[in-house]
Amino acid sequence: MQCLYSGEMRHISPLFGRRVLAAPLLPLLAAAALMLAPVPAGADTSSTLTVIGTSDLSDSGLMTNVIQPAFQKAFPQYTFKYIGTATGTAISNAESGAVGASVLIVHAASLENHFVANGYSYEKYGRAIFTNDFVFAGPSGDPAGVAANGANNIAQAFADVASAGIAGKATFVSRGGTPGTTVEEHQIWALVQSSNLASSGLLLCAVNATAGGGMTPIAAGHGVTASGQPCPNGGALPTATALPAWYVATGLTQGPNVLAANACTGHASGANSCYVLTDRGTFDYLASGTDPAGAVPNLKILTRGPQPASAPGGVDALTNYFHAYIVNPAKPGQAVNLTAAQDFVNLLTSPALQAQLKTYLPSADPGGPPFVADASPVITAKLPSTYRAGKPATVKGTLTNAQPGYPAPANARVTVDRVVAGLPVPVAGGKTNAKGAFTIRFVPPVNGSYELTTSQIAQVEDANLNPVFSDLLSPAATTPVRITVHSAVTKLFAKSRGGKALVYGTIAPGTGHVKGVVTLLARAVKGGFRKVATHRLGSGDGNFAVLVGAKPGKWQYKVTYADPRQVVGATSKTIKLTVGAKPASSVKLASARAASGKVTVSAVASPTAPKSGAKVELLAFKATTGAPRFATIASASIKGKTKLALHGRLARKASWVLELVYVRNGQPSSYSALRSIAVK
Amino acid sequence: MAVATCVTLAACGGGHTATKQDVIAQGNAICAGALRDIRALPAPPTGGASTAGLAKYLQQVVPIIHKEIADLRALPRPARDRALLDRYLSAEASNESAYRALLAAARSGNSPAVSATLATLANSPAAVLADRYGLTQCASASGTGVS
Numbered sequence: 001m002q003c004l005y006s007g008e009m010r011h012i013s014p015l016f017g018r019r020v021l022a023a024p025l026l027p028l029l030a031a032a033a034l035m036l037a038p039v040p041a042g043a044d045t046s047s048t049l050t051v052i053g054t055s056d057l058s059d060s061g062l063m064t065n066v067i068q069p070a071f072q073k074a075f076p077q078y079t080f081k082y083i084g085t086a087t088g089t090a091i092s093n094a095e096s097g098a099v100g101a102s103v104l105i106v107h108a109a110s111l112e113n114h115f116v117a118n119g120y121s122y123e124k125y126g127r128a129i130f131t132n133d134f135v136f137a138g139p140s141g142d143p144a145g146v147a148a149n150g151a152n153n154i155a156q157a158f159a160d161v162a163s164a165g166i167a168g169k170a171t172f173v174s175r176g177g178t179p180g181t182t183v184e185e186h187q188i189w190a191l192v193q194s195s196n197l198a199s200s201g202l203l204l205c206a207v208n209a210t211a212g213g214g215m216t217p218i219a220a221g222h223g224v225t226a227s228g229q230p231c232p233n234g235g236a237l238p239t240a241t242a243l244p245a246w247y248v249a250t251g252l253t254q255g256p257n258v259l260a261a262n263a264c265t266g267h268a269s270g271a272n273s274c275y276v277l278t279d280r281g282t283f284d285y286l287a288s289g290t291d292p293a294g295a296v297p298n299l300k301i302l303t304r305g306p307q308p309a310s311a312p313g314g315v316d317a318l319t320n321y322f323h324a325y326i327v328n329p330a331k332p333g334q335a336v337n338l339t340a341a342q343d344f345v346n347l348l349t350s351p352a353l354q355a356q357l358k359t360y361l362p363s364a365d366p367g368g369p370p371f372v373a374d375a376s377p378v379i380t381a382k383l384p385s386t387y388r389a390g391k392p393a394t395v396k397g398t399l400t401n402a403q404p405g406y407p408a409p410a411n412a413r414v415t416v417d418r419v420v421a422g423l424p425v426p427v428a429g430g431k432t433n434a435k436g437a438f439t440i441r442f443v444p445p446v447n448g449s450y451e452l453t454t455s456q457i458a459q460v461e462d463a464n465l466n467p468v469f470s471d472l473l474s475p476a477a478t479t480p481v482r483i484t485v486h487s488a489v490t491k492l493f494a495k496s497r498g499g500k501a502l503v504y505g506t507i508a509p510g511t512g513h514v515k516g517v518v519t520l521l522a523r524a525v526k527g528g529f530r531k532v533a534t535h536r537l538g539s540g541d542g543n544f545a546v547l548v549g550a551k552p553g554k555w556q557y558k559v560t561y562a563d564p565r566q567v568v569g570a571t572s573k574t575i576k577l578t579v580g581a582k583p584a585s586s587v588k589l590a591s592a593r594a595a596s597g598k599v600t601v602s603a604v605a606s607p608t609a610p611k612s613g614a615k616v617e618l619l620a621f622k623a624t625t626g627a628p629r630f631a632t633i634a635s636a637s638i639k640g641k642t643k644l645a646l647h648g649r650l651a652r653k654a655s656w657v658l659e660l661v662y663v664r665n666g667q668p669s670s671y672s673a674l675r676s677i678a679v680k
Numbered sequence: 681m682a683v684a685t686c687v688t689l690a691a692c693g694g695g696h697t698a699t700k701q702d703v704i705a706q707g708n709a710i711c712a713g714a715l716r717d718i719r720a721l722p723a724p725p726t727g728g729a730s731t732a733g734l735a736k737y738l739q740q741v742v743p744i745i746h747k748e749i750a751d752l753r754a755l756p757r758p759a760r761d762r763a764l765l766d767r768y769l770s771a772e773a774s775n776e777s778a779y780r781a782l783l784a785a786a787r788s789g790n791s792p793a794v795s796a797t798l799a800t801l802a803n804s805p806a807a808v809l810a811d812r813y814g815l816t817q818c819a820s821a822s823g824t825g826v827s
Contacts, residue, residue: 073702343709343713349716350713350716352817413723415723421801421807422711422715422806422807423718423779423801424718426734426737446798446799449821455722455723456719456720475716475824477822478823479822480821513795538791538792539791540791540792566799
């Protein structure tokens with residue numbers, strides 16, 4: 001049909017084909033021949049890529065006009081060849097390695113499942129790439145009355161053509177064999193049978209699973225006495241002589257088969273009486289007038305999907321699912337260019353090519369462009385453009401399988417990523433339920449672009465087939481959204497430390513700080529606030545504590561938080577504190593060290609305590625996470641001495657702030673300065 | 681890094697002198713492929729919240745980025761806007777170093793270094809330069825929605 005596509009199958013060339021061989025070498029070569037599987041003459045090399053697959057892609061022009069140019073432009077290092085043929089034939093050739101194909105593109109789940117089960121797919125399953133839809137075309141005169149009776153009911157349409165055919169008024173032009181379209185046709189004939197739509201003269205036999213299952217018309221007198229019985233020879237497809245007169249199997253690829261129906265010559269039903277099941281991509285291309293192979297002025301689409309749910313086969317009975325497989329190079333006889341094959345299927349599933357599909361054949365067809373992207377599932381959710389820190393943001397959404405009629409991805413992980421220089425950095429995640437719904441709570445740590453993504457998903461699509469049919473859904477991502485993070489001071493406390501004020505609290509978000517600074521502002525009851533201290537936060541510090549000197553009396557404090565370019569800054573509420581008088585005693589934190597979760601602090605207290613009951617306590621404040629509070633982790637008596645060591649335990653992998661308190665009965669306690677320490 | 685730059689597309693399998701449009705098509709495919717490979721990785725179960733989880737994730741990401749940048753650097757560099765392309769590739773080389781630093785920081789649990797390196801990467805000029813050259817797939821992580 002098109003010269004770019006080679007329909008012929010290349011034969012395996014014999015290994016060591018030269019006739020003149022030195023006799024002593026023969027045994028060695030014979031042994032080698034046994035060890036090495038033959039490599040096909042047309043096998044892919046590192047500079048070639050051969051793809052074999054359905055003629056839907058070649059005959060619709062999608063390969064010539066969209067896929068091949070895109071691939072050759074992006075990967076000019078490969079010489080590309082597409083062999084368009086029937087799906088069943090393509091699978092057989094991919095399995096045998098006969099044409100040296102590295103990639104297979106087909107559209108018959110009930111054949112693909114065997115290809116996968118037999119280990120011929122390099123990846124776990126084939127990748128979903130796109131759908132189009134099967135349509136049933138016939139002559140404008142429509143002698144079978146399909147348009148009136150079965151415009152949205154394909155089983156009814158088939159039954160009507162069969163009835164008209166038996167009456168000598170119509171011919172069903174099938175491709176025969178095991179192309180994806182014929183496999184689909186057989187499923188529809190099975191619907192005719194199961195829905196009791198078959199007229200009395202229609203005899204249908206069951207096709208075996210190897211040929212894709214379903215049913216096919218057969219003439220009486222060929223071993224089938226009642227519809228539903230297996231076709232002769234173990235359910236094999238009937239030979240041409242066993243077909244009823246109104247049903248012809250052309251053995252042609254998609255486009256030529258439609259052209260044969262358009263010509264409709266040599267049939268007893270006469271001209272303009274032929275009906276054909278085809279894919280809409282091929283039909284639209286022929287109908288567009290731009291297909292160099294010809295045109296179909298005598299045909300129009302009479303039946304198309306989606307069907308009503310009540311129609312046999314349901315809403316999506318006419319959906320045409322395409323999948324791409326990298327041929328497993330480990331299988332005998334294969335010469336797969338794995339790099340090129342991966343480049344090709346990656347391109348097929350890329351957002352750019354998937355988006356391009358809707359630009360192909362944007363005809364006046366009411367169905368719209370025939371090829372519909374479905375490589376990645378669709379994430380429906382909305383990330384907030386503004387996040388106000390304090391409590392986690394919640395994003396709810398659904399993950400939908402883009403392949404109509406196939407189940408929602410269940411138990412699939414959905415991730416919120418921060419996009420940094422093009423790199424998705426996961427921030428949080430959740431899983432979908434059985435309906436694909438998910439809820440994720442997350443805290444965006446800084447201003448930036450965020451997206452929702454799913455990884456590659458292995459998905460069971462049709463559990464009724466044996467083996468079960470599964471496929472791979474490519475990673476999905478929402479368009480990144482810029483989130484502006486407004487930070488917050490969520491908690492703020494102040495305590496008197498006798499001539500000093502201890503102010504501490506919590507900052508949100510509590511991680512991802514780069515130049516995060518807490519500034520403490522103070523004022524007496526009258527007057528304006530002024531800066532009295534600054535505190536630099538560690539990158540993972542959610543809490544802060546600041547100790548500042550203050551005259552005894554009433555004070556008001558507030559803090560501001562800033563981390564330029566990372567978040568929008570925050571100002572706390574104002575809190576009040578009465579600072580007490582400086583105590584007569586003092587305590588100093590002389591040194592602190594931590595190792596393996598154990599902390600040792602040296603303290604110097606003054607004056608010494610002659611009586612028992614006086615003690616020094618070690619307080620610890622976790623800066624990293626958790627409620628902001630100073631807790632006692634060690635205590636030691638100071639009777640009769642001024643120096644002592646305290647030992648305590650602290651959680652590892654966290655930053656802590658230490659403080660000592662000198663407690664004397666009946667006397668105000670005194671406090672040390674604060675000391676930050678990282679416990680690894 | 682060994683760089684095999686194709687002077688013409690003949691050296692890369694084609695038969696004519698590479699144009700800027702050729703480089704854009706090939707570069708975009710390289711970037712799209714790398715992004716797909718990264719997105720196909722299983723996300724760490726804890727998200728990126730823990731440095732250990734981030735390190736495990738980055739360990740798989742960095743080789744993909746390395747290959748991406750090596751492939752980009754191997755592209756022809758036609759005369760038109762060559763300086764811009766050079767600047768972009770230089771920025772990407774810096775990014776690769778930053779990604780490696782990020783991995784090292786995450787491995788050692790050094791949160792401050794993780795945050796600082798992420799901030800450095802967020803301010804990288806690579807995306808702007810890629811976009812200016814026409815390498816749109818290299819400029820941003822576009823979504824997959826095609827409706």
